[in-house]
Amino acid sequence: MSSISVRGVVKRFPNGFEALKGIEAEIQPGSFTVVLGPSGAGKSTLLRLMNGLESPTRGEVRIGDEIVDTHKLRQIRSKVAMVFQQFNLVDRLSVVTNVLTGRLAQRSWVGSVFYLFRKEDMGIVQEALARVGLTDKAWNRADKLSGGQQQRVGIARALAQQPKAILADEPVASLDPVSSEEIMALLREICDRDGITVVVNLHQVELARRFADRIIGMNSGKIVFDGRPEQMTQSVLRTIYQREGIEDDNSLDMALAYA
Amino acid sequence: MSIHDLRPVRSQDLPPKPHNPVPVWVMATLAALWLILWDLEISFEALAYGVEDMGEYFSRYGQPDFSNLSRYLELMGITLATALWGTVFALLVAFFLAPLAARNFTPNPQAYRIAREILNFMRAMPDLLLALIFVAALGLGPLPGALALGVHTAGFLGKFFAESLERVDKGVCEGVASTGANFPQMIMYAGWPSILREAMGYVLYILDRNVRMASVLGLVGAGGIGLALHDTLRLFDYGQSAALILVILATILIIDYASAWLRGRLG
Amino acid sequence: MTTVSTWRWPTPSGWLPLPLVGGVLVLICALWLTAPMVEVDFVRLIGSLGKMTAFAGQMFVAPDWNYVPQLLAKMLETIEMTILGTAIAIVLSLPMGILAARNATPHIVVYRVTRDALSLMRALPELVWALVFVSAVGLGPLPGVMALAFVTVGFMGKFFAESIEVVDQKAVEGVRAHGAGWLQVRLFAMLPQALPDFVGTVMYILDHNLRAAAILGLVGAGGIGYDLVMSMRLFQYDRLLLIALAIYLVVTLLDRASDRLRSRIIHGRQA
Numbered sequence: 001m002s003s004i005s006v007r008g009v010v011k012r013f014p015n016g017f018e019a020l021k022g023i024e025a026e027i028q029p030g031s032f033t034v035v036l037g038p039s040g041a042g043k044s045t046l047l048r049l050m051n052g053l054e055s056p057t058r059g060e061v062r063i064g065d066e067i068v069d070t071h072k073l074r075q076i077r078s079k080v081a082m083v084f085q086q087f088n089l090v091d092r093l094s095v096v097t098n099v100l101t102g103r104l105a106q107r108s109w110v111g112s113v114f115y116l117f118r119k120e121d122m123g124i125v126q127e128a129l130a131r132v133g134l135t136d137k138a139w140n141r142a143d144k145l146s147g148g149q150q151q152r153v154g155i156a157r158a159l160a161q162q163p164k165a166i167l168a169d170e171p172v173a174s175l176d177p178v179s180s181e182e183i184m185a186l187l188r189e190i191c192d193r194d195g196i197t198v199v200v201n202l203h204q205v206e207l208a209r210r211f212a213d214r215i216i217g218m219n220s221g222k223i224v225f226d227g228r229p230e231q232m233t234q235s236v237l238r239t240i241y242q243r244e245g246i247e248d249d250n251s252l253d254m255a256l257a258y259a
Numbered sequence: 260m261s262i263h264d265l266r267p268v269r270s271q272d273l274p275p276k277p278h279n280p281v282p283v284w285v286m287a288t289l290a291a292l293w294l295i296l297w298d299l300e301i302s303f304e305a306l307a308y309g310v311e312d313m314g315e316y317f318s319r320y321g322q323p324d325f326s327n328l329s330r331y332l333e334l335m336g337i338t339l340a341t342a343l344w345g346t347v348f349a350l351l352v353a354f355f356l357a358p359l360a361a362r363n364f365t366p367n368p369q370a371y372r373i374a375r376e377i378l379n380f381m382r383a384m385p386d387l388l389l390a391l392i393f394v395a396a397l398g399l400g401p402l403p404g405a406l407a408l409g410v411h412t413a414g415f416l417g418k419f420f421a422e423s424l425e426r427v428d429k430g431v432c433e434g435v436a437s438t439g440a441n442f443p444q445m446i447m448y449a450g451w452p453s454i455l456r457e458a459m460g461y462v463l464y465i466l467d468r469n470v471r472m473a474s475v476l477g478l479v480g481a482g483g484i485g486l487a488l489h490d491t492l493r494l495f496d497y498g499q500s501a502a503l504i505l506v507i508l509a510t511i512l513i514i515d516y517a518s519a520w521l522r523g524r525l526g
Numbered sequence: 527m528t529t530v531s532t533w534r535w536p537t538p539s540g541w542l543p544l545p546l547v548g549g550v551l552v553l554i555c556a557l558w559l560t561a562p563m564v565e566v567d568f569v570r571l572i573g574s575l576g577k578m579t580a581f582a583g584q585m586f587v588a589p590d591w592n593y594v595p596q597l598l599a600k601m602l603e604t605i606e607m608t609i610l611g612t613a614i615a616i617v618l619s620l621p622m623g624i625l626a627a628r629n630a631t632p633h634i635v636v637y638r639v640t641r642d643a644l645s646l647m648r649a650l651p652e653l654v655w656a657l658v659f660v661s662a663v664g665l666g667p668l669p670g671v672m673a674l675a676f677v678t679v680g681f682m683g684k685f686f687a688e689s690i691e692v693v694d695q696k697a698v699e700g701v702r703a704h705g706a707g708w709l710q711v712r713l714f715a716m717l718p719q720a721l722p723d724f725v726g727t728v729m730y731i732l733d734h735n736l737r738a739a740a741i742l743g744l745v746g747a748g749g750i751g752y753d754l755v756m757s758m759r760l761f762q763y764d765r766l767l768l769i770a771l772a773i774y775l776v777v778t779l780l781d782r783a784s785d786r787l788r789s790r791i792i793h794g795r796q797a
Contacts, residue, residue, distance in 0.1 A: 051437055077439030088434025092452040097536040101448050105439025113443050116533045139538055154434075161438055292613050295606040299667045299748075316662045340560035347557060383777040387741040387751070388770060391758045396578040402565045475653040478744060479755065482565075488654065489745075492661055504654065511649045 002064030002079060002164045003029045004050055004197065009059035011045055011221075019045040021221040023059070029164070030195040032188060034208040036225075037218035038241050043201040046218070047167045050199070051080045063165065078105040081158035083187075085170040087150040091143035095134060095153050098142050099125045102160030121160075128156040132186060148179030155186060165197035166190065172207070180204070184211050205237065323505055324498030331484065331506045338483035339510070341401045341476070342469035345408030349469075350462060352413035353378075357420035358446045363432060364424055366442045378421070382414030390476050401482030408469045408476070419461040423454040456525050463518040470514050474507050590764035597753070597765075601772050604749035607667050608739045611674030612732055619679045623686025624712050630690050632708075641687070647680030652738040656747040667748030674735050674742075685727055693719040729784035736780055740773050 217225030393403030477485025659669030743751025
């Protein structure tokens with residue numbers, strides 16, 4: 001099991017926007033971490049640095065003791081899986097084939113280019129689908145499923161990679177409250193049973209409180225809170241969610257009361 | 260606010276009318292067209308006389324002579340086969356070049372530029388020129404025609420495929436990429452499945468186009484029915500020419516309907 | 527052998543789906559059966575590779591610079607034919623488009639006849655029409671322009687008709703409610719709505735017609751086509767190279783220009 005370490009990371013985009021302004025964090029193996037914060041805080045960017053979808057302008061990100069480097073992406077991604085807000089499944093392909101893409105890092109192009117997989121891969125897929133409870137939908141086309149089901153396929157795909165860590169970028173933002181519960185519970189269960197490190201981006205405070213071991217609060221590219229859910233008081237929440245320049249915001253407190 | 264606070268509103272002048280470039284463009288285009296007419300020495304008199312003559316001329320095609328029908332049908336069959344082979348060849352070449360020519364899939368910028376240039380080159384060369392070259396190398400017959408069609412339309416198909424690939428949803432690509440897939444795997448899982456419908460539409464369109472072009476490639480000795488038409492027209496045999504044109508027309512219309520129907524089934 | 531049992535396809539049966547296998551088999555059969563008709567002979571192909579490279583080598587001789595003025599004149603003629611033919615076609619296809627649109631045509635019979643006529647005009651390649659027109663009005667760029675215009679009307683007429691058929695009825699009702707006559711309704715309510723896709727289509731047509739115009743000369747209908755074929759037949763490779771280069775340059779320039787124009791329009795509309 002690997003830890004994820006972020007050291008002195010600054011990320012500036014080509015248009016000048018500085019999404020991350022110096023991040024230091026160490027994620028323990030097997031832990032369930034939630035990154036909380038308003039839109040534009042840099043949560044997505046932080047997660048995407050961890051599997052190489054973005055590269056830091058300064059500083060480094062490590063998985064275990066390997067630096068996340070554009071030349072070693074295949075290696076890194078065989079250890080780190082990602083679950084997306086928009087599910088990002090290939091619509092035309094069946095659920096099984098989508099989950100099988102999780103095995104691509106382990107297979108050279110020779111068989112996989114012809115959609116040929118080994119029996120072990122099919123076994124791993126079967127297990128993953130059973131884990132997320134979608135065995136009966138195995139041969140359906142991915143776009144014919146509901147949002148919650150599609151996200152479960154996304155999680156099954158991540159499981160098929162047999163990763164050390166799963167990153168979930170706003171996995172429930174497009175789902176209804178019941179499905180959101182299911183997905184978060186599923187992620188928590190995977191973390192507990194398999195000891196996989198899970199890092200989740202959320203903007204729902206309640207979900208964060210209920211499922212996380214550790215909450216990292218971000219605002220405007222900086223970490224403003226790092227601790228246990230119990231330590232997240234009202235004033236901490238205000239710090240996380242305040243917009244720049246607005247110190248005392250009644251409406252913010254109101255909104256947070258309902259979050 | 261009381262009624263005494265109301266003041267009469269001064270009507271303001273409308274802002275100056277924005278400069279409308281359209282009339283300038285229209286005048287420029289008309290001027291250019293006039294110049295062209297003059298340069299090409301196209302006189303409306305010739306056309307007017309021609310129209311009269313043309314009425315009489317087209318009436319000569321009134322009695323199609325189907326005496327050679329079986330031979331014409333055979334030639335048409337060869338033409339169709341030429342188009343098929345050309346299209347399949349184009350499909351194979353485009354299948355391998357298009358992913359390299361798609362900005363979001365290509366493994367490196369050099370490969371992208373080279374693939375794009377190759378596709379552009381294949382598109383730019385008229386099939387006729389290619390057919391001439393292949394006839395010089397392979398001799399007369401339908402094979403050089405098939406090759407010429409194949410190379411030329413590979414350029415089109417490749418460009419169409421590449422543009423479709425570039426429109427694949429970024430999220431889908433990231434989804435597959437995040438599993439650690441390499442270039443060939445990305446293409447086969449995130450690329451082709453996402454554009455399958457469009458791609459098949461393009462292939463049918465190109466097949467349609469190739470049937471038309473195959474009919475005329477015969478004019479340069481690349482086999483098929485074009486040569487027969489050239490000969491009958493040269494001998495002023497309007498009856499046979501009419502028959503030939505009708506055979507070509509009928510075939511093209513059938514292929515058109517079939518491909519439109521197939522494309523309807525796909526869409 | 528363990529290979530059969532270890533590899534699987536992602537289908538319930540583990541094998542490829544039947545429609546896919548069927549389709550591919552049909553295609554292979556079709557190719558197999560037609561191979562002798564097309565005289566496909568891989569041996570001959572490979573053998574001729576040598577000839578083709580030798581030929582390509584022959585092409586790279588010192589160009590015939592004396593030919594350049596004539597080349598430029600002929601290329602200009604080709605471009606002019608393209609522009610003129612396309613312009614005439616656009617003008618002529620406006621009324622045709624109105625007649626061939628179900629919601630704008632004066633009578634259902636007119637609609638049917640026009641649609642079929644447009645279909646016929648589109649069906650044959652430009653070269654065939656050029657052959658016929660040369661036979662009718664003689665050699666020169668005129669039959670070439672006619673052939674290009676003819677086929678383009680077939681295409682543009684259908685395009686306009688389809689655009690008119692999807693216009694927003696509310697705008698039409700609005701204009702009609704103000705007392706607009708038959709022609710005015712079509713000119714002021716229907717056509718303007720059909721115009722936005724117009725530019726993209728025109729660029730595509732110009733692109734296609736330029737390539738077509740380049741070969742019409744083969745049958746004496748003007749443009750660079752005649753020189754192209756003759757230089758080949760007379761083994762004048764020093765000219766052929768220049769001609770091929772000229773065609774390549776002009777076609778590519780138009781391609782780039784139309785790409786840029788198209789992206790300007792797409793982004794312009796979003797701005």
